[in-house]
Amino acid sequence: MTNSADWTARDDAAVWHPFTQHANWVDDRPTVVERAEGPWLIDVDGRRYLDGVSSLWTTTLGHCHPDVNAAVTEQLAKLDHSTFLGTTHTPGIELAERLIALAPRGDGPDLTKVFYAGDGSSAVEAALKIAYQYSAQTGHPRPKFVRLEYAYHGDTLGAVSVGGHSLFHETYKPLLLETIGIASPGDRALGPERNARAIAELQSVMRSEGDQVCAIIVEPMIQGAAGMFDYDAAFLRAARELAHTSGALLIFDEVATGFGRTGKMWAAEHAGVVPDLLTCGKGITAGYLPLSAVLAAEHVYEAFLARPGDTGPRTFFHGHTYTGNPLCCAAALANLRVMEELDVVGQAARLGERLGKLLEPIAAHEHVKEVRRLGTMIGVEVEPRTARTGFDVCQAARERGVWLRPLGDTVIVMPPLTLGETETDLLVDALAEAVDEVLV
Ligand SMILES: Cc1ncc(COP(=O)(O)O)c(C=O)c1O
Structure with a gap:
C-alpha cells in the first residue's frame, strides 16, 4: 500500500505548492489528505485530523455533505x-x-x-x-x-x-x-x-x-x-x-x-x-x-x-x-x-460564543499576547520564540489530531460553522496543550 512517505516523496519531485518555502517543506512533512467526513480530514495512512481552519476558510457545513454531494x-x-x-x-x-x-x-x-x-x-x-x-x-x-x-x-x-x-x-x-x-x-x-x-x-x-x-x-x-x-x-x-x-x-x-x-x-x-x-x-x-x-x-x-x-x-x-x-x-x-x-448562521454565532468562552484560559496564558475573534474567525497571537513559533504550535496541535495553520505568530482557528460540541472541545484542548508545549 502506498503510504504518506511514498506520496510526500512523489510530491517533492513533482509539485510546487502555494505560499510554501520548498527548502523547508522537506522537514515539514505535509499531511497527505485522502478523504474527508464532516469536520475531519483523513490522510492516506488513515489518521484523522479535525479541520480547524475549514480548509483555508472555505468549508461551511463540513466536508462531503450529503445534500451538496x-x-x-x-x-x-x-x-x-x-x-x-x-x-x-x-x-x-x-x-x-x-x-x-x-x-x-x-x-x-x-x-x-x-x-x-x-x-x-x-x-x-x-x-x-x-x-x-x-x-x-x-x-x-x-x-x-x-x-x-x-x-x-x-x-x-x-x-x-x-x-x-x-x-x-x-x-x-x-x-x-x-x-x-x-x-x-x-x-x-x-x-x-x-x-x-x-x-x-x-x-x-x-x-x-x-x-x-x-x-x-x-x-x-x-x-x-x-x-x-x-x-x-x-x-x-x-x-x-x-x-x-x-x-x-x-x-x-x-x-x-x-x-x-x-x-x-x-x-x-x-x-x-x-x-x-x-x-x-x-x-x-x-x-x-x-x-x-x-x-x-x-x-x-x-x-x-x-x-x-x-x-x-x-x-x-x-x-x-x-x-x-x-x-x-x-x-x-x-x-x-x-x-x-439548519440556521447555520445562527449555529455559527453560537459556536463563536462558545469558542470565545473556551479560549478564555488560553487568552490568559502568560505567553499568549491576544485572542482576537469575530464570530468563528479567531486569531490566537503568541509570543514569538523563533521565526516559526506559530507554526510550531500548529505542528503540536497536529500531533494531537487538530489541523491548524498560522499566519506568522498568530494561530488561526476557523472551524466549519456546524462544528459539534465534542469536536469544539477537542479543538480547544489540543490548542491549549500545544500552546503549553511550545510556549513553556
Ligand atoms: C479577504 C480576502 N480576499 C480575497 C482573498 C483571495 O481569495 P482566493 O485565495 O480565493 O483568491 C482572500 C483569501 O484569503 C481573502 O481573505
Whole structure:
C-alpha cells in the first residue's frame, strides 16, 4: 500500500505548492489528505485530523455533505459546463437571485446584480476594474484606490496592489497600481485610538485626493490574513459616508467574512452598512468548488449600459472561461439551502460564543499576547520564540489530531460553522496543550 512517505516523496519531485518555502517543506512533512467526513480530514495512512481552519476558510457545513454531494452529482448528469459569455443556465440564474435576496441591507444601495468570477482574487480583480471603469463612465477616470494597511485581498496583481501585507506584497511593488494606504482601524500597535486615527486619515485622503479615488476597498469588520485584526463598525460607517460624498465606490471584500463566518451572513451586517460592490467567494460553494462573485449596486450596473451619443462601448470587457460554472453554482445553491434550513448562521454565532468562552484560559496564558475573534474567525497571537513559533504550535496541535495553520505568530482557528460540541472541545484542548508545549 502506498503510504504518506511514498506520496510526500512523489510530491517533492513533482509539485510546487502555494505560499510554501520548498527548502523547508522537506522537514515539514505535509499531511497527505485522502478523504474527508464532516469536520475531519483523513490522510492516506488513515489518521484523522479535525479541520480547524475549514480548509483555508472555505468549508461551511463540513466536508462531503450529503445534500451538496447530491446537488453536484445531479447537476453533473445534466450540464457540466457551458460558457456564460453569450449563453446562460438555470443554476447561474437561480444563484444570482438567491445572492441578491441574501445581500446585506442598510445604509447604502441595494445590491441587485451578480457578476461571477472564480477565486476570491479574481472577484477582487473584477471589482477594481468595475470601480475604475465606473469612474470613467460617470465623470472622469479616477486611477487611485484607497486601501488599509495590513489588508489582504488576494494574489493577482490588482488584488496585491490594494493589499498591505509587507511579507506577501513588498516584492511586487514595482508592478502595482496606484494606491493610497491608510492606517488600519484594527492595528493594535496604534493603541485604543486606532479607529479614530484610521477615520481621520481616510477623511484627510478623501479631502485632498478624493476626486482621484475610484474606490475605497476594505475587509469589513476584520482583516483576516493580517492575523484576525477585528475593528470597530464606526470605521465602516465613516467609509460609507466619505465614499458617498466624494463620488468613490465603497468595496467590501467579504471573501473571508461572507456566508456566516462572523456569526452573521455578512460582516457588513455588524455595521448596518451596504457597499456599492461586495466581493465574496470561499464559503459560497460550502468549500467544494472555486466560485466567487461581485454583487453590484444598480447604479454601478447602469453606468455600463450603452446609451445614445456614447463614444465608447461601456461594456465590461472582463470574464473567465469558467465564469459561472454550473457545477459550482449547484454546489452554492445547495450550500445556501442547507444553511437556511439548519440556521447555520445562527449555529455559527453560537459556536463563536462558545469558542470565545473556551479560549478564555488560553487568552490568559502568560505567553499568549491576544485572542482576537469575530464570530468563528479567531486569531490566537503568541509570543514569538523563533521565526516559526506559530507554526510550531500548529505542528503540536497536529500531533494531537487538530489541523491548524498560522499566519506568522498568530494561530488561526476557523472551524466549519456546524462544528459539534465534542469536536469544539477537542479543538480547544489540543490548542491549549500545544500552546503549553511550545510556549513553556
Ligand atoms: C479577504 C480576502 N480576499 C480575497 C482573498 C483571495 O481569495 P482566493 O485565495 O480565493 O483568491 C482572500 C483569501 O484569503 C481573502 O481573505
